[in-house]
Amino acid sequence: MSKVIIIDDEPLARSIVKEYLQTHPELELLAECGDGFEGVKAIQQFQPDLIFLDIQMPKINGFEMLELLEKPPSVIFTTAFDEYAIRAFESHAVDYLLKPFNQERFDRAVNKWMESPRNGESDTKELLETAAQSPAQNNRIVVKNGSKIKIIPVHDIFYLEAADDYVKIHTAEGYFLKNKTMSYFEQLLDAAHFVRSHRSYILNVQQITRIDPYEKDSHVAVLRTGARIPVSRGGYGKLKQVLGL
Amino acid sequence: MSESPFSTRRFVIIFSICWLVLMVDHALLLYWIDVSLKSAIYDSIISNTILLGACLLIMNTIRYYLPGREQYMNLIIMCLVLTGFWLALDRWLLGILVDDSYEYEAFLNKSMVIRFSIGILVVGIVTMLAINWHSWHEQKENESRKSDAEKMAREAELYKLRQQLQPHFLFNSLNSINALIVSRPVEARKMVQQLSDFLRGTLKKEETQWVSLQEEFQYLQLYLDIEKVRFGNRLSTQVEIEEATTTVKLPALLLQPVVENAIKFGLYDTVGETVIGIKTSIDNNELVVEVTNPFDPETAAPQKGTGFGLKSVQRRLYLLFGRADLLQTSAQGELFITKVRVPQPVAHPVEKDQAINKNEMTSQTN
Numbered sequence: 001m002s003k004v005i006i007i008d009d010e011p012l013a014r015s016i017v018k019e020y021l022q023t024h025p026e027l028e029l030l031a032e033c034g035d036g037f038e039g040v041k042a043i044q045q046f047q048p049d050l051i052f053l054d055i056q057m058p059k060i061n062g063f064e065m066l067e068l069l070e071k072p073p074s075v076i077f078t079t080a081f082d083e084y085a086i087r088a089f090e091s092h093a094v095d096y097l098l099k100p101f102n103q104e105r106f107d108r109a110v111n112k113w114m115e116s117p118r119n120g121e122s123d124t125k126e127l128l129e130t131a132a133q134s135p136a137q138n139n140r141i142v143v144k145n146g147s148k149i150k151i152i153p154v155h156d157i158f159y160l161e162a163a164d165d166y167v168k169i170h171t172a173e174g175y176f177l178k179n180k181t182m183s184y185f186e187q188l189l190d191a192a193h194f195v196r197s198h199r200s201y202i203l204n205v206q207q208i209t210r211i212d213p214y215e216k217d218s219h220v221a222v223l224r225t226g227a228r229i230p231v232s233r234g235g236y237g238k239l240k241q242v243l244g245l
Numbered sequence: 246m247s248e249s250p251f252s253t254r255r256f257v258i259i260f261s262i263c264w265l266v267l268m269v270d271h272a273l274l275l276y277w278i279d280v281s282l283k284s285a286i287y288d289s290i291i292s293n294t295i296l297l298g299a300c301l302l303i304m305n306t307i308r309y310y311l312p313g314r315e316q317y318m319n320l321i322i323m324c325l326v327l328t329g330f331w332l333a334l335d336r337w338l339l340g341i342l343v344d345d346s347y348e349y350e351a352f353l354n355k356s357m358v359i360r361f362s363i364g365i366l367v368v369g370i371v372t373m374l375a376i377n378w379h380s381w382h383e384q385k386e387n388e389s390r391k392s393d394a395e396k397m398a399r400e401a402e403l404y405k406l407r408q409q410l411q412p413h414f415l416f417n418s419l420n421s422i423n424a425l426i427v428s429r430p431v432e433a434r435k436m437v438q439q440l441s442d443f444l445r446g447t448l449k450k451e452e453t454q455w456v457s458l459q460e461e462f463q464y465l466q467l468y469l470d471i472e473k474v475r476f477g478n479r480l481s482t483q484v485e486i487e488e489a490t491t492t493v494k495l496p497a498l499l500l501q502p503v504v505e506n507a508i509k510f511g512l513y514d515t516v517g518e519t520v521i522g523i524k525t526s527i528d529n530n531e532l533v534v535e536v537t538n539p540f541d542p543e544t545a546a547p548q549k550g551t552g553f554g555l556k557s558v559q560r561r562l563y564l565l566f567g568r569a570d571l572l573q574t575s576a577q578g579e580l581f582i583t584k585v586r587v588p589q590p591v592a593h594p595v596e597k598d599q600a601i602n603k604n605e606m607t608s609q610t611n
Contacts, residue, residue: 009512010417011477016424034479035516056413058516059544080416099420140544151544 002114003046006032007039007065008054008078013099017052017078020106027110034058036065037149048073050094050113055079060151064142068149070179076109141169141188143176150176155193158207159229160185162200170227195242197221197235205242249308250378267367268293280352287343292335296364299331300371307375311383324372328364332357414471414505415444421475436474443467447498455494458525458532462486465500469521472508476519480512483522490525493532495587496565499558503536503572503583506554510581511538532587540581555583562587 004027008014014032021029027050031042035058043051051073055062066072077096095109141152152171161168161175162182168175186196197203207223211231214220219231221239231239239245250256268289275285303324312320339353418440425433446464462484473480504523511519522537555572562571562585571586 009479010421010475012421012424012475013417015428016420019424019427037516056513058513059541080413080420099416100423153544 002027002050003048004029004050004052005039005042005046005048005073006052007036007042007057007062008032008052009034009057010054013054013078016100017106020103023103023107024110026114036060036062036068039065040068040144040149043069043073047071050074050076052076052078052097060142060149067142068144074113076113141178143169143178145176152176154189155204155206157194157204158223158225158227159204160194160202192242195235195238197229197231197239199232201229201231201235203229203239205239208239208243211236211239248382250304250375264293264297278352280349284343284349288339291338291342292360295331295335295338296367299327299368303327303368303372304375307372307379311376311379320372324365324368328361328368331364331368332361335360411505415440417475418471425474432474436471439467439471443471454497456497457491458486458493458495459491461495461497461500464498465504465523468501468504476512479517479519480508481518481520483520485522485524487526490527490532493527493587493589495532496561499561499585499587500534500536502554502558503534503585507536507538507581507583509554510540514540514544527589528586530589532589534585534587536583536585538581539579540576542576542579558585 004021006014006017006029008017011034014034018029018032021027030046030048033039033042037059039051039053042048053062053065053075055077056079057065060068062077066075074094076094078099078101079096080099094113097105097109139154141154141157143150143152152169156171158170158172160182161170163177165179166177167180167182167185169178182196182200182202185202186194189202193205195203195205203221203223207225208221209224211219211221214230217233219236221229221231223229251260271293272285272289275288276282280288336353336357340350343349418436422433422436422440425436443464446467469482473482504521507521508519511521519539522535524535524537526533526535555574559569559572563569566588568588571588573584573586575582575584
């Protein structure tokens with residue numbers, strides 16, 4: 001018996017998946033969620049093996065919801081329109097169903113998952129790396145702060161700091177942790193506004209008030225908040241380029 | 246103004262060779278008719294250099310001022326006058342610079358007619374070449390402008406089609422119908438009808454057509470009904486139409502993208518119930534339609550405010566009325582307001598007596 005959750009903001013879209021699921025007694029439907037917040041809660045509570053996930057949803061989209069999970073389950077996307085170039089994720093998601101789909105197509109997706117139950121966690125991680133490259137994704141970052149979910153518009157970020165397996169995202173409201181690498185953010189954020197000034201730091205260049213020399217070969221950037229951020233020799237070159245010096 | 250032919254390397258080379266041939270030929274001819282070699286060379290250099298100046302002058306004039314068909318007479322006169330000036334200058338310079346012997350003086354006077362003929366021939370040929378060059382360039386420019394305009398028109402057409410089809414809306418609606426068919430067949434049938442009427446309305450109406458507000462709202466209602474089936478209890482609308490505005494005219498299909506934007510913005514930026522408000526009024530002989538939706542000021546991305554749909558509405562209003570201020574957005578707390586103004590023709594008085602009737606189109610639906 002495998003555990004299943006449906007996450008879609010349209011009630012009728014959930015009901016059609018539920019209807020199709022009736023012919024699969026081996027799958028047990030544990031919850032239906034109308035948005036990503038409910039989705040995160042239900043996934044933590046029920047630890048499903050498979051989720052049916054819509055992409056366009058209120059507040060946080062399907063990809064952003066997946067990012068918040070520590071152990072993402074296997075995913076079958078259900079979406080109406082291919083604006084997310086979802087075919088690019090084909091190799092990582094179990095399958096994607098374009099609405100409206102029929103029972104036969106649904107069965108095929110479910111059977112594909114049953115025959116080769118994948119490692120949801122690693123597949124979904126790869127999927128998110130791919131999703132991060134789509135432009136729809138790069139103007140905000142979704143983080144979990146305790147049990148709360150916080151959406152940070154990227155222009156509100158002061159700087160990012162590496163901290164072991166996490167990255168600290170510093171904003172006016174303090175910092176938030178995200179379980180990602182520095183190179184992930186370096187790739188995600190717009191290079192015209194965010195510069196990796198140091199192995200462990202990425203700066204929002206609009207926050208810089210001045211750059212002072214510091215010891216030999218290195219500099220320190222002073223932000224509006226007064227924070228002093230190390231700038232390596234290579235980082236100084238990149239900063240000069242972006243600032244047009 | 247097109248670019249000068251001298252910007253082409255090949256032209257410069259050919260032009261220089263021609264001029265060199267002309268000069269050598271001129272000198273050899275004079276030498277052959279018994280003018281001393283020195284005088285022949287001087288004569289050729291002086292005459293042809295001044296002629297070159299005259300030709301450059303005429304080429305430059307044509308570059309900035311390409312004559313039309315009816316101005317060719319002026320051009321011929323210009324060539325004649327210029328050649329005359331050239332000859333006078335040439336005669337004077339040759340007289341004082343080259344050789345003051347009696348024979349040469351006599352020869353000069355005798356050769357004036359031939360010099361004039363050759364001069365007018367050269368100036369004429371250069372003029373014709375310059376005109377050909379510049380009209381060819383102008384034609385080429387016109388052609389590329391025309392093809393650019395055509396390309397833009399095609400792109401606009403494609404964009405319009407895409408807007409009309411609204412794939413996201415269409416496929417999600419079909420998915421809802423698919424879900425209703427088994428559980429609630431009557432509703433499924435109703436929704437098929439609504440979706441068909443909505444799509445037919447989109448296809449039938451020309452964007453240039455003007456319709457009454459009442460007609461526009463009937464069409465809008467179809468859209469709202471479909472969206473309500475899709476989103477269930479999450480979406481409700483609050484429509485207030487001033488009676489006096491129902492007969493007022495506006496461009497067809499203007500309001501639907503505005504409402505669509507409000508619905509998307511409201512539904513995707515908040516969780517829980519979304520109330521979309523639509524209010525019409527008349528202000529200063531302008532129809533005012535105000536659409537409101539809830540949003541979260543903290544997380545709403547700034548560019549979402551004037552989303553993709555609103556941009557096309559703004560563009561349309563600008564093309565129709567030449568004003569950029571007819572679509573305005575503002576935020577009031579957690580409410581986002583989109584205001585559309587449609588100027589009314591002055592000769593279209595609002596019929597006041599209709600306003601007495603009970604405001605029957607005002608509705609509050611859920």
